[in-house]
Amino acid sequence: MIDQVRPADLAAWFAQEGDAPAVLLDVREPWELQTASVTPQGFALVAIPMNEIPARVAELDPGLRIACLCHHGARSQRVAAFLSQNGFADIANVAGGIDAWSAQHDASVPRY
Numbered sequence: 208m209i210d211q212v213r214p215a216d217l218a219a220w221f222a223q224e225g226d227a228p229a230v231l232l233d234v235r236e237p238w239e240l241q242t243a244s245v246t247p248q249g250f251a252l253v254a255i256p257m258n259e260i261p262a263r264v265a266e267l268d269p270g271l272r273i274a275c276l277c278h279h280g281a282r283s284q285r286v287a288a289f290l291s292q293n294g295f296a297d298i299a300n301v302a303g304g305i306d307a308w309s310a311q312h313d314a315s316v317p318r319y
Contacts, residue, residue, distance in 0.1 A: 209287045210299035214312035229272045234286045243317040257282045272297040279304040
């Protein structure tokens with residue numbers, strides 16, 4: 208099962224592993240990143256578009272805690288499931304995506 212984590216709860220989800228490095232994997236397209244993006248605070252931000260994940264999965268460390276982010280949560284859920292099926296143990300989906308991030312957590316992030 209993939210954890211569904213609200214943007215406001217993401218820091219707590221990452222912190223469950225103590226000081227272990229954590230990654231927010233943004234799977235949106237480059238134009239979306241230019242439109243709206245999050246500022247990493249206590250985690251690394253890695254951007255790999257969803258369609259490139261299978262070819263670039265080796266760039267991700269399966270030992271890290273990874274939360275996946277997209278616009279509303281559907282693409283990131285698919286990526287989280289793919290990672291889970293490929294040996295990644297600590298995976299979550301950011302429920303509601305960057306749209307929820309803006310609405311619930313950081314209003315300075317533009318909505319689109």
